[in-house]
Amino acid sequence: MSLDLPASMLVLERGWLSANNILFFDGDKATLVDSGYVTHAEQTVELVHNALAGRQLNRLLNTHSHSDHIGGNAALKEAFDCEIIVPAGLHAVIAEWDKDALLLSPLGQQSARFQHDRLISANDEVEMGGLNWQALAVPGHDMEALAYYNPEKRILISGDALWENGFGVIFPELLGEADGLTSTQETLEMLSRLPIDMVIPGHGRPFSTVDAAFDRAFRRLSNFRNNIEQLAWHAIKVIVSFAMIERQRLPQDDFPAFVFSLPFAMDVNARFLNLSREALVSGVERQLLLVNALRRENGFLVAA
Amino acid sequence: MITSPCINICKMDASSGLCQGCFRTIDEITVWSRLDDAGRQHILADVARRRGEQAPQENNLRSNGNAK
Numbered sequence: 001m002s003l004d005l006p007a008s009m010l011v012l013e014r015g016w017l018s019a020n021n022i023l024f025f026d027g028d029k030a031t032l033v034d035s036g037y038v039t040h041a042e043q044t045v046e047l048v049h050n051a052l053a054g055r056q057l058n059r060l061l062n063t064h065s066h067s068d069h070i071g072g073n074a075a076l077k078e079a080f081d082c083e084i085i086v087p088a089g090l091h092a093v094i095a096e097w098d099k100d101a102l103l104l105s106p107l108g109q110q111s112a113r114f115q116h117d118r119l120i121s122a123n124d125e126v127e128m129g130g131l132n133w134q135a136l137a138v139p140g141h142d143m144e145a146l147a148y149y150n151p152e153k154r155i156l157i158s159g160d161a162l163w164e165n166g167f168g169v170i171f172p173e174l175l176g177e178a179d180g181l182t183s184t185q186e187t188l189e190m191l192s193r194l195p196i197d198m199v200i201p202g203h204g205r206p207f208s209t210v211d212a213a214f215d216r217a218f219r220r221l222s223n224f225r226n227n228i229e230q231l232a233w234h235a236i237k238v239i240v241s242f243a244m245i246e247r248q249r250l251p252q253d254d255f256p257a258f259v260f261s262l263p264f265a266m267d268v269n270a271r272f273l274n275l276s277r278e279a280l281v282s283g284v285e286r287q288l289l290l291v292n293a294l295r296r297e298n299g300f301l302v303a304a
Numbered sequence: 305m306i307t308s309p310c311i312n313i314c315k316m317d318a319s320s321g322l323c324q325g326c327f328r329t330i331d332e333i334t335v336w337s338r339l340d341d342a343g344r345q346h347i348l349a350d351v352a353r354r355r356g357e358q359a360p361q362e363n364n365l366r367s368n369g370n371a372k
């Protein structure tokens with residue numbers, strides 16, 4: 001089965017460290033949605049340059065401000081002098097480059113500072129690839145996140161609000177900042193009422209098995225709502241795994257200190273799980289080895 | 305559907321023109337999402353061949369990666 005997207009759109013499918021980049025062509029102009037992780041920025045610029053084939057990238061739009069979606073913003077601005085447009089709720093956080101609110105400090109992640117040129121709000125419309133896209137508020141994973149929906153082709157650019165298998169970690173709940181579980185529920189309900197033929201998620205391949213994805217997402221969310229420790233544990237694993245993917249490999253003996261250096265993991269453990277430091281480290285290591293997110297190699301732990 | 309060979313290294317090697325992680329060219333990464341299984345299979349076969357040819361170099365890159 002090949003997925004038929006309009007010829008005016010191109011999905012640059014990336015991995016877990018970098019979110020997908022979605023390129024839209026309008027004559028000799030182009031717009032990109034999301035820019036990947038900072039350490040991949042050079043490849044992102046090369047991919048975009050190649051795909052542009054002489055067109056001009058004049059706009060870069062973000063779904064939300066996590067490091068794997070905005071990490072290439074500065075490099076793309078530098079390379080193409082494009083206008084950067086971010087969700088309105090993120091104005092202050094980005095303008096002041098608040099590393100806590102951007103989750104860079106808590107998650108031990110990096111980014112490159114940029115300034116946005118314009119804001120986009122929920123219910124605004126933006127034309128990309130000759131299609132009209134509605135910005136939808138999709139709070140949950142990130143309270144200020146936007147998704148982009150085209151009713152004509154019934155395509156949803158979901159960011160991290162909906163994946164083929166789940167959704168991004170519900171950070172606001174774990175950080176005690178907002179009722180992220182309820183917001184996620186409302187967001188999924190809103191999205192599931194839309195006619196959608198195709199989802200282009202922030203991570204993973206575009207997919208058209210939309211009902212099954214909603215079923216999985218609602219089920220996962222209900223597990224988290226019934227058992228917040230499950231969400232906490234899931235989040236710690238995701239964050240350690242992401243950090244290990246960035247690091248690639250680490251001497252086995254350095255792994256405990258590595259986990260302890262991630263404020264978010266320590267904070268979530270203290271708040272929800274209360275495991276001893278040793279139990280936390282051995283639990284994370286065991287579970288990441290079990291799902292092949294890590295492997296052992298000559299005294300090193302290696303991200304798979 | 306065949307899944308992407310990306311392993312999150314995502315850095316191009318200037319001399320070979322291949323991604324240091326997944327051994328694909330920029331063109332191959334660019335078109336991946338538009339390809340059907342036959343097209344993807346074709347790339348994966350090339351990737352497997354290149355990986356075999358460049359195995360010693362790959363090990364070098366990996367140990368360089370440690371240093372940073």
Ligand SMILES: [Zn+2]
Nearest residue numbers: 064066160168
């Ligand atoms: Zn995110």
